[in-house]
Amino acid sequence: MKRKISLKDIAAKVGVSTALVSYVLNNKKSGRIRVEVAQKIKEAARELNYRPNQIAKSLKLNKTYTLGLIVADISNPFFSTLARIIEDEADKHNYTVIFGSADENAAKSFKLINTLMDRQVDGLIIAPAENAESNIKYLQDHEMPFVLIDRNFPAISTNWVCLNNFKASFSALQHLLDRGSKKPGLLTYKTSLYNISERKRGYEIALLENNVMFQPTWLKEVSFSEDMRTAVENALDEMLGGNSPVDSILFSSNILATYGLKYIHSRDIRIPDDLALITFDEMDASDLFYAPLTYIKQPIQDMGEIATQILLENIDAIKKTQQVKLEGDLIIRKSTEMVE
Amino acid sequence: MKRKISLKDIAAKVGVSTALVSYVLNNKKSGRIRVEVAQKIKEAARELNYRPNQIAKSLKLNKTYTLGLIVADISNPFFSTLARIIEDEADKHNYTVIFGSADENAAKSFKLINTLMDRQVDGLIIAPAENAESNIKYLQDHEMPFVLIDRNFPAISTNWVCLNNFKASFSALQHLLDRGSKKPGLLTYKTSLYNISERKRGYEIALLENNVMFQPTWLKEVSFSEDMRTAVENALDEMLGGNSPVDSILFSSNILATYGLKYIHSRDIRIPDDLALITFDEMDASDLFYAPLTYIKQPIQDMGEIATQILLENIDAIKKTQQVKLEGDLIIRKSTEMVE
DNA sequence: CTGAAAGCGCTTACAG
DNA sequence: CTGAAAGCGCTTACAG
Numbered sequence A, B: 001m002k003r004k005i006s007l008k009d010i011a012a013k014v015g016v017s018t019a020l021v022s023y024v025l026n027n028k029k030s031g032r033i034r035v036e037v038a039q040k041i042k043e044a045a046r047e048l049n050y051r052p053n054q055i056a057k058s059l060k061l062n063k064t065y066t067l068g069l070i071v072a073d074i075s076n077p078f079f080s081t082l083a084r085i086i087e088d089e090a091d092k093h094n095y096t097v098i099f100g101s102a103d104e105n106a107a108k109s110f111k112l113i114n115t116l117m118d119r120q121v122d123g124l125i126i127a128p129a130e131n132a133e134s135n136i137k138y139l140q141d142h143e144m145p146f147v148l149i150d151r152n153f154p155a156i157s158t159n160w161v162c163l164n165n166f167k168a169s170f171s172a173l174q175h176l177l178d179r180g181s182k183k184p185g186l187l188t189y190k191t192s193l194y195n196i197s198e199r200k201r202g203y204e205i206a207l208l209e210n211n212v213m214f215q216p217t218w219l220k221e222v223s224f225s226e227d228m229r230t231a232v233e234n235a236l237d238e239m240l241g242g243n244s245p246v247d248s249i250l251f252s253s254n255i256l257a258t259y260g261l262k263y264i265h266s267r268d269i270r271i272p273d274d275l276a277l278i279t280f281d282e283m284d285a286s287d288l289f290y291a292p293l294t295y296i297k298q299p300i301q302d303m304g305e306i307a308t309q310i311l312l313e314n315i316d317a318i319k320k321t322q323q324v325k326l327e328g329d330l331i332i333r334k335s336t337e338m339v340e
Numbered sequence C, D: 001c002t003g004a005a006a007g008c009g010c011t012t013a014c015a016g
Helices: A007-014 A018-025 A035-048 A054-061 A077-092 A106-118 A133-141 A165-178 A194-209 A228-240 A254-266 A284-288 A300-315 B007-014 B018-025 B035-048 B054-061 B077-092 B106-118 B133-141 B165-178 B194-209 B228-240 B254-266 B284-288 B300-315
Strands: A066-071 A096-101 A123-126 A146-149 A160-163 A184-189 A219-222 A248-251 A276-280 A294-297 A323-326 A329-331 B066-071 B096-101 B123-126 B146-149 B160-163 B184-189 B219-222 B248-251 B276-280 B294-297 B323-326 B329-331
Touching: A007 A018, A007 A035, A018 A035, A054 B054, A066 A077, A066 A106, A077 A096, A077 A300, A077 B077, A077 B096, A096 A106, A096 B077, A096 B096, A106 A123, A106 A133, A123 A300, A146 A300, A160 A165, A160 A300, A165 A184, A165 A194, A165 A248, A165 A276, A165 A294, A165 A329, A184 A194, A184 A228, A184 A254, A219 A228, A228 A254, A248 A254, A254 A276, A254 A284, A254 B284, A284 B254, A284 B284, A300 A323, B007 B018, B007 B035, B018 B035, B066 B077, B066 B106, B077 B096, B077 B300, B096 B106, B106 B123, B106 B133, B123 B300, B146 B300, B160 B165, B160 B300, B165 B184, B165 B194, B165 B248, B165 B276, B165 B294, B165 B329, B184 B194, B184 B228, B184 B254, B219 B228, B228 B254, B248 B254, B254 B276, B254 B284, B300 B323
Parallel strands: A066 A096, A066 A123, A123 A146, A146 A160, A160 A323, A184 A219, A184 A248, A248 A276, A276 A294, B066 B096, B066 B123, B123 B146, B146 B160, B160 B323, B184 B219, B184 B248, B248 B276, B276 B294
Antiparallel strands: A294 A329, B294 B329
16 A cells, blocks of 8 residues: 555645644644644645544544444344444544444354454444343443443443333234234244343233233244244244134244245235234335235334434543433234234 | 553563563564563463554554445445445454445545545445546555445456346346246436446347337336435336336346335236336345245355455455456246236 | 564644 | 654564
């Protein structure tokens, strides 16, 4: 690569010290510097096409204007949409973002945290993995500003912005029951992740409050480690088979829904007549399925913006911890229009 | 934030110079340093939980181990999938990636290029915007290693890895014609982007070679600046109306296809009986549409890996420019099973 | 074998 | 008004 123009080059060209150049270019000590000199410096900078080396600046100022974003998988539409929102919000404040995918793996997440901290990011936005409490502790010990997104750990006091997962799930179930579902199922992950366990709790409490006798085959949990497609297919077979098959299903994530829908489609189960369906998250597919899908819309724009704002506030040393629970929106469509 | 442990702290603790600590920790001059001293240094580093400041290292070594990725929109599934592949490939070589979305806008792209260069990224992977030739020139003038992805400028000699867009499009059309389409349409972007114009050329040449008399209403181009949804709907109205309505459509991108499919769905046009369909790019929706979609599968894994590899080679000073044209794969499904 | 010194490209407290 | 000097946290050519 070509040698870059530095302060020194400008200083040499104008015949002043680098200090003066720095002052002028950063508008420090304005008024206290002779106008002609300032003018000449600015001109030289323009002529030489000077661009400050941010790495040098970062080292000196101990500030990189870089945010780290750690999600489960950047190629998951939920997270890539979030990434775009965070990028835009960060950019408004002249921050740049480095990202990493942790694949729901706490060890990988820890490695990423260290990589990003080594690069001196000013703060982190993290969708934490299961069992990543020690990661959080690590960040706190190092006084690294961060905010959790999408998931949090109820036992640990941190900044976070998450969906009200309990309520979203509860409302979805209430809707299914109101529409006449007698045997609602839940397909979810086998995980201690709080957002996911809240979705399960919403399901359970809704059944309880509506006096529906829960059957174990209605609730299936697939774990991150299995082959997701096969696991989903097996789970659906069990939910739809046996002597108490479900008549509706809530999918706990876009990923589960995508696999699930493909399978349901291939098995020629008619939606909503044979089976009513609700999914978490908006998907392109929701509109294209022959029975447009009822879904829980997450306030993803708010989630990304607020998380970024909280992080920036914390970086700028406002230290109160903030916890924001956002409400989802149940968008009702064809897939829950059951015929009684 | 907490003060971080530096080389100096280790040096002080052990009672040696920072130079020696640096040598030991980087395994330089191994053998030429007394074993007990080396041992003590390593222990101290472990005890103090030392993590090198990469910013300082970067400044000194003029190397950041950071790659910049500029795409049109990170929330577009095509690009987020690419981002994940690039992330993984970069990580194998201990590189980290900063991303930015340029929204098909050359000015925004230029701003991003500068932001990333200011941060001293070692190289750039770019899906360039229309009319971004000057950006390319800028990169070349600055001898910044980069590789174009997804699109290239045929008149400029650069590294790039792209789909064979002409052939992919041609094959798609040939398939439509073979299946009995008499009036095939193309819905694409109004743009000079080479990948897109090649898709158009593939369409045109296929018609020509098959002696199909082209009708202007068959080919519609929507521009990036309009409201995409409305533009697509209007375009489809025209393609499907008039006195020579199309009997099949090739969508030139996943975005166009998503809007298009939603509209087609809402208008109750039956696929493939009333209209056959092919889309560029794999979409979740392809499987979920009642008529699973025939699509052109891009070798996106190869594209991301190869682009990253070429970039890393160029960073490591192997300077030959490499241009890789990858072949797409036509995945044939229900949406082109026409009944004659 | 070991370390003092210089330097990467900046900023800024300090002295004149 | 202006600039010499120190320093951010590293690496490394060089001298001993």
